[in-house]
Amino acid sequence: MMRPVVYGALAVVLAVGPEMAQTRPKEAASVPAKSLADYSEAMENLAEAASPAVVQILVQRVAPVGQGDSQHMGFVAEQQATGSGVIVDPDGYIVTNAHVVQNARHIDVKILRVDERGQAPHGHLLPAKLVGLDSQVDIAVLKIEGSNLPTLSFLNSDTLRQGRLVMALGSPLGLQNTLTHGVVSATLRQLKPESPMVYIQTDAPINPGNSGGPLLDIEGRIAGINTMIYSESGGNEGIGFAIPANLAKDVYLKLRKDGRVRRGAIGVIPEAITPALAAGLGLDRDSGVILSDVAPHGAADAAGLQPGDVLISIDNKPVREVRDLALTVFQRAPGDELKMVIQRGKEQMTKTVAVLERKNEPNLLEDQASYDAALVRQLGILAVTLDEKVTAILPDLRRLSGVAVAAVPAEYAGLNPGLLAGDVIYEVNTKAIASLDELRAVLNEKKSGDAIVLLVERMGQLIYVTATPE
Template identity: 45%
Template sequence: MTWLVAVVLASTSSVNPLVQLSGSIEALVKQVSPTVVQVVVAAYTTVDQGNRAQADLVMGRQRSIGSGVVIDAGGYIVTNGHVVDGARAIQVVIPGEKAGRGRTVDAKIVGIAREIDLALLKVDVTGLPALPLAAPGSVRQGELVFAFGSPEGLRDSVTMGVVSATDRQPDPDAPMVYIQTDTPINHGNSGGPLVNVKGELVGINTFILSNSGGSEGLGFAIPSSLVALAYPKLRQFGHLHRGEMGMVLQTLTPKLAAGLALARDAGVIVADVVAGGAAERAGIQIGDVLVSVDGQPIDNVLPLAMRLFTSNGDERVSIGVVRGERAFTTDVAVVARTNDLDRLTDLLDPETSAVPELGILGIAITEEIAPLLPALRAPVGVIVAAHAPQGGAADVVLLTGDVIHSVNGVRVATLAALRALMAAVRAHNPIVLQIERNGQLQFLTFDAS
């Protein structure tokens, strides 16, 4: 009868605890909602043609909707990388003062970290309320959390649940962990914030496991610690800077250990070693089992992967190794992963490299620069080395690393030619850029501003 006594006491109290709880949630929603945006993406993607053969690939222009969260008052918004994948144009709906109202503004991609499925967008709006990040390691299993976003396109929605697990690793060989939650998350929530009762960002809602296609209480969010790591790098470089050791790792499972007749069934096994790399120089071999990092035991790839994610190189890590019956420790150098785009930024000049009509800083591909881009299909054009957002720039999604080969069918070989071709198109007339992105040629269409 204890529960009955509690109910009676609650009912006779001057303050109804349910009313208090409801009021606290309302206050939290009012605090967080202005930081949450709807992301509307126009993209070309595969479309279902029902009566056509399954092997018949059909491309069509589609409009998709996701969510995002303002992380900096200067107009920087974090969302999922997959939300803006293949984007030709991006718009963001910023909440208005009255519920259900908002204003739509154009957004540009500043950077994408596909390794962790995060993207950073920029809008030309300042003074936006930004959501603070929860302190690393502060998330606790069982604590209340709230998912904000646009499920199924329903903007300004919020749901409530708990943290089911703080470090869920769906794939033991992948270096990604997620916050698992039973908070209802559906299509359209991707990129939106998972928030604690303090109004802090604890994660970016990313995917669900579901047999029905809708929420079944298995939602997963990228931890805010990764957001804090990725944001400054995406803003500065357009991609993640990370270290590497020259080896490929897999989590050691009991079945893998049994098949290889290993004495232990926990740790990380070395699947490959890069010839001449740091790991080989430190004496690490294929088949070695790694059991500690800087004296701390490890039983999966995550601790080492996180160490590399947070490193810019030029440091050493102490690795505990088991090889057969021998156990030893070796220091492995962490070196910065080379990225030729970073080398190109040294050649940029804000005055001479700018293409104002596109909001970019570009570099013409010359005989000296072409060797930095060995995978380029056509060694001529202008490469997008950085973004330089400014008023009057056309509404077109160009990514760092894109190569512009032509404007309205006219080949581009120099920055001067690109600027001249862009300036020659009258306002509101169509422009077609042929670009090369990730080894594939494609057309981008938009109107001159």
């Protein structure tokens, strides 16, 4: 159906008289010429100003080989990967994606720099230190040595609108300092209904290697941090996603301050109001958010919220969808307060709800583990010594010394005797274990076929887990 329409349009154009054919193209060419020139010059200026603050990240990591190949199951090899990042502080703090640097053994950053001879900007390699990462939002912070480095600033991503021009800067496929452009396709794209994460969707071409680089507005401010694409071919197909600047900046500041992100909860279960639900409950609205449950003794319960309350607004922002509540709580730190306007029956009231720290989130332990430093091959786990950061993630443990299971790598799953992320190992064959080094030392003494009994705390209970070394 498309081709006949196009051909018909061409036939009309070809049928115009000689005078029209001569004059119209000239007018069409002359009218936009100045605008196009201005646009081109603006793009050149933007690229020249922003490029020095955008870096290429080179990572050496240990990763599994032969995935799906039973002959190589359990083997790992050192691999190299590249990504992008952006300098956000003149003292050398860099924002990138967590997945770019996760499990890295060594990180280098290539910056564009002009030397004293005045040559064109060229790549200069510097070692980088990982300050912290947050895999839930997919943001990491690196630090390089330097001062007065070029930087880019974050804009208020709440002001973004569909259709705004944006540019992606980064190192797609390892090609440093590559600029592409497009528009904001959507401002609050939720990819998973159960996830509080929302993304900026853009058609600016993004490819592997762009991860961690900035999505910029026409003033050169960071609108988002490029993080992923939807693709059937593996390359750009015009559907890319960036972490909104407000969320990226919030995580950056928390990682820079504490090295980790403390997340909060208020103890409610929100549900979307549907016409059927509204009719059955006798509500005066057929859309919005209602609380189906309020956890006993939680923050919302203490503030006086009840099941059946309809959420109207949080901190003067209307609540229209479940994600509005989820994203607000997700971005708040323990100790913050939320001013929530609710409707109960015919009455509206305001409640102040304190945000409390989430407890027992074993998935956060993986952020504390470096692959090669944390691997305990005999048990098929990544593990970390209990310290202040770990006990903050797993509070109320029975003991204050031991080894926490951070993750179970798929390539070593066959060696795992049944340990889960969040388990804490206190003893091996009745011998107390106070650190990861002690655990390794005890396991290294065991011979093939020896019985190993681990005393483990799991979800507040002590259990025995048996293992037999190969």
